[in-house]
Amino acid sequence: MAQIVGVVSELNPRDEQLAHALSLDVIRELLDGGWMIAGELGDSGFEAWSLTAAESYQRIADELVAHNWDAFSVDLIAWFDLTPAGEQRAKSLSAK
Numbered sequence: 001m002a003q004i005v006g007v008v009s010e011l012n013p014r015d016e017q018l019a020h021a022l023s024l025d026v027i028r029e030l031l032d033g034g035w036m037i038a039g040e041l042g043d044s045g046f047e048a049w050s051l052t053a054a055e056s057y058q059r060i061a062d063e064l065v066a067h068n069w070d071a072f073s074v075d076l077i078a079w080f081d082l083t084p085a086g087e088q089r090a091k092s093l094s095a096k
Contacts, residue, residue, distance in 0.1 A: 001027070020069055024061055024064075037049075037080065060078050
């Protein structure tokens with residue numbers, strides 16, 4: 001997740017509020033579009049949350065606000081894994 005927040009922040013370095021809103025928009029699009037699932041790193045590697053896309057989004061948004069968008073906390077809040085549809089889309093985009 002740090003990569004998403006970092007890239008969006010670099011594109012909007014003078015407007016922190018806009019960067020936060022756009023970061024959440026990107027995360028919502030990836031989850032709602034079925035491109036990625038949210039979870040965390042556990043003993044076995046990536047462990048998906050047992051939440052809907054909307055619930056995952058809300059959990060992430062709440063945690064980001066609770067941690068004041070702290071750069072060191074971002075990767076502790078959530079990790080993402082591509083879905084099969086996300087993998088196909090990524091491959092089609094990289095082929096262009």
